Amino acid sequence: MWVHSPRYPMELTLGLIVLIVLTYGLEAPTLRLATFCLGVTLLMGLLTEPHLLCWTQAIKMLVMLSGLAVLCMLDHLTSHRSSSLLILLVILGNLLLIGSANLISIYLALEMQTLCMFILVAYSKDSLLSAEAGLKYFVLGALSSGLFLFGCALIYGSTGELELQFIRMSIMSYGALVGKCLITISLLFKVSAAPFHMWAPDVYEGAPTWVAALLSIVPKLGALAIIIQIGLNEIGLLVAGLISLIVGAIGALNQTRIKRLLAYSGIGHMGFVLLGIAIGSIESIQASLMYIGAYILTQVLLWSIVLVISPRRDMLIELSGVSRLNPILALALAAGLLSTAGIPPLIGFLTKWYIILAAVGQGYYLSALIALVCSVIAGVYYLRLVKIMFYQPLSTPLVIANILNSPREAGLGKAILIGVSLYLVLTIIVCPSLFFQLTHLIILDLFPCVF
Numbered sequence: 123m124w125v126h127s128p129r130y131p132m133e134l135t136l137g138l139i140v141l142i143v144l145t146y147g148l149e150a151p152t153l154r155l156a157t158f159c160l161g162v163t164l165l166m167g168l169l170t171e172p173h174l175l176c177w178t179q180a181i182k183m184l185v186m187l188s189g190l191a192v193l194c195m196l197d198h199l200t201s202h203r204s205s206s207l208l209i210l211l212v213i214l215g216n217l218l219l220i221g222s223a224n225l226i227s228i229y230l231a232l233e234m235q236t237l238c239m240f241i242l243v244a245y246s247k248d249s250l251l252s253a254e255a256g257l258k259y260f261v262l263g264a265l266s267s268g269l270f271l272f273g274c275a276l277i278y279g280s281t282g283e284l285e286l287q288f289i290r291m292s293i294m295s296y297g298a299l300v301g302k303c304l305i306t307i308s309l310l311f312k313v314s315a316a317p318f319h320m321w322a323p324d325v326y327e328g329a330p331t332w333v334a335a336l337l338s339i340v341p342k343l344g345a346l347a348i349i350i351q352i353g354l355n356e357i358g359l360l361v362a363g364l365i366s367l368i369v370g371a372i373g374a375l376n377q378t379r380i381k382r383l384l385a386y387s388g389i390g391h392m393g394f395v396l397l398g399i400a401i402g403s404i405e406s407i408q409a410s411l412m413y414i415g416a417y418i419l420t421q422v423l424l425w426s427i428v429l430v431i432s433p434r435r436d437m438l439i440e441l442s443g444v445s446r447l448n449p450i451l452a453l454a455l456a457a458g459l460l461s462t463a464g465i466p467p468l469i470g471f472l473t474k475w476y477i478i479l480a481a482v483g484q485g486y487y488l489s490a491l492i493a494l495v496c497s498v499i500a501g502v503y504y505l506r507l508v509k510i511m512f513y514q515p516l517s518t519p520l521v522i523a524n525i526l527n528s529p530r531e532a533g534l535g536k537a538i539l540i541g542v543s544l545y546l547v548l549t550i551i552v553c554p555s556l557f558f559q560l561t562h563l564i565i566l567d568l569f570p571c572v573f
Contacts, residue, residue: 176567181220181347184418185340189213191422192336194535195429205245209336211238216344225274225284225305228348232270232312235341236263242336243329255328262321266311269304276301286352299355306358312345314385315362315392316369323373326385327436334381335425338388339418346414350399350407350568360400364492366393371496374503379436380428383503387462390500391417397489398477406480408565412557413473416461416547420470423458423543426536427451438507442514454544456508461547463504464497469550 192209215235222228240263244256274284280297283289289298307318314322326334349359370390377383391413398410430451433440445452461468464475474497481490550557 177347177351177564178221178567180564181343182217184414185213185216185220185343188339188343188418188422189336191426191539192332192340194539195332195335195426196535205242208238208242211235212242212336212340216340219344220347222348223286225277225286225289229267229270229274231344233267235344236267236312239263239333239337239341242333243325245333246330249328251328252330253328255325258321258328259325262311266308266318269311270308273301273304273308276304289352302352302355303358305352306349306355306362309345309349310362313342313349313392313396314389315396316365316389317362319366319369319389322389323377323382323385326381327379329381331381331425331429331432331436334384335421335429338384338425339421342388342392343414343418346395346399349396350410356400356402359396360486360489363393363396363400364489366390366396367493367496368393371499374500377503378438380433380438380441381436383438383507384424384428387500387504388421390496391462393496394474394477394493397486397493398480401481401484401486403480403484404562404565405483406477407568408558408561409473409476409480411561411565413477415557415561416469416473416550419543419546420458420462422539423454423547424462426539426543427455427458430533430536430540438510439514441507441511443511445512451540452511454540456511457544457547459504459507463501465501467551469547472551472554 189209189212193206196205212235215231215238218234219228219231222231240256240260243259244252246252276297277289278284280295280301281289311318311321326337329337366389370386370388370393373389374383374386377386395410395413395417398406398413401407431441431444441455444455457468461470464470474493478490478493481487481493
């Protein structure tokens with residue numbers, strides 16, 4: 123059911139690690155054990171996989187690195203014994219999802235990671251918002267799973283096949299086309315793309331901050347990989363991408379909470395990625411892969427800094443005066459926000475420019491114009507946040523108390539994440555040739571006819 127390698131070193135090793143953590147985690151320091159074991163798995167994957175530049179293995183490596191980053195965001199104050207195990211199960215589900223070649227195996231892998239996310243979103247037992255977010259995520263996740271199964275049934279009834287390679291080669295009937303549309307809608311739910319984004323702001327707000335960071339990165343990678351591998355409805359993806367750009371740009375303008383703002387920001391980013399996927403050329407899909415890489419870097423940087431600052435009520439105003447209390451942290455957050463807004467010479471500008479360039483090269487002039495305008499509009503709320511950090515006076519006693527009582531020490535894990543991601547955000551555009559070459563070689567694996 124899972125292909126691309128006669129052996130599955132990353133999946134099997136990570137599955138063994140899950141059993142080890144489950145067995146000994148009640149006695150051992152679970153977080154350190156899980157982080158160490160995941161790092162060992164990543165190293166084994168690098169050493170045992172001979173074709174790391176193929177599409178499947180490259181996305182698996184991104185999932186592993188993203189999961190390791192989320193584990194590093196945790197500390198002894200925010201993590202519990204079972205959280206690291208659930209994060210490992212989410213990562214394992216995404217690895218199995220990316221390597222799936224059968225609709226049923228795709229569904230099982232999706233449900234494996236989704237069920238773990240249900241628990242993580244409602245992890246704060248004393249918070250009503252967390253319980254509400256978990257219920258919303260459960261109900262809408264069950265709806266998207268039902269749509270996926272109904273789409274699989276229609277495709278099987280029309281083609282008699284569940285293997286992806288045979289579905290792509292078979293003649294599409296009306297039943298199969300409807301089935302593909304339902305599967306597309308289900309996967310768009312998973313990546314919080316508009317108009318199926320209604321759960322994202324509420325779930326991000328109610329979930330613990332480290333869970334919101336996990337939700338914004340890891341599950342989206344697996345769903346995006348499957349969207350590209352199945353070859354879904356291009357018109358539907360294009361419409362969803364454009365709506366996501368508009369919703370992400372306009373929806374965040376009046377937000378006053380950090381996690382809701384980052385949720386709408388993620389919706390806008392998914393619009394750029396879906397735009398490149400919908401165009402369907404080598405250049406556009408390469409641009410989408412580059413955008414995914416830049417998105418992971420900036421999200422790791424932003425969420426790590428938010429976890430260090432730890433605003434009590436997640437209000438934007440609580441960031442006022444951070445530049446005077448911790449200038450280095452404020453500069454790092456500003457760099458991440460400006461990169462997300464697409465300000466040169468940061469990596470966010472490079473990837474957005476390449477997406478728009480690919481759209482113009484294929485004749486999608488209106489789509490490129492909409493993406494450009496939405497990017498300019500979205501820059502407003504990123505710049506507003508920078509303005510709050512550097513120019514907002516510390517006039518409210520409650521704001522002063524919240525900032526002064528927030529933890530000053532980043533911790534080793536968060537410090538490494540902030541330093542590495544900030545370095546890459548600042549320097550990739552200085553010499554982007556390696557970035558371009560790696561993504562080009564990875565994308566060529568999806569177009570064997572080019573050779």
